[in-house]
Amino acid sequence: MPIDATLPYDTDNIFARILRNEIPARTVYEDDYALAFHDINPQAPTHILVIPKGAYVSWDDFSARANDAEIAGFVRAVGHVARAAGLVEPGYRLLANAGPDSHQEVPHLHVHVFAGRPLGPMLSKT
Template sequence: MSYDDSNIFAKILRGEIPCNKIYEDEFILSFHDINPKKKIHALVIPKGKYVDLDDFSLNAAPEEMVGLIKGLNIVAKKLGISTEEGKGYRVLANISDHGGQEVPHLHFHLFGGEKVGKMVE
């Protein structure tokens, strides 16, 4: 899978498609999923053009990596689901075809606000 500048997350980052923003900084953008699977379902995406976690881990600058990890926690706190604010959450990243990735831009799903359930069914 190669990076496609016409993917929906690239369009959201460029402001071509609106989103219900939760948080944004120099490294990430987070917004509510338009088709939530749990009571709380947010997306966190890096601002760089990375296809998936493998691409990101090989090519991102160290400050982007730190920014992404810290950003995940900031978003969880804002949503009230972090272990400091709530009862926990799940972070999920789908990688490539067998991992179920549909959009060729690295993204993380944050699920919470209720029991998430089994890891894989």
């Protein structure tokens, strides 16, 4: 199955290094399939990143190559993080960038969980 050719996986990306414990992170959740931690440059009062433990670049790459247990485990981890942080009632936003047009900065699939204030429209009109 093809991997996302727009952004190849870099084994030295910051999230791969966090997974190898080479760089510290403020972890909020970890299981066999995912790791969640606070973003070092938060864009909202609550800004948590959830990453799969496998080497996947994007949703496309993940959905094509991950096994069913990895997919279910990662999706459940995102939900667990939102519930554990008390974000369900007030609401939260999930964002996953893929490729250069989306401004993906790290070539490792990750979901941003934003919350803590009204977040405004999904996209700016610019």
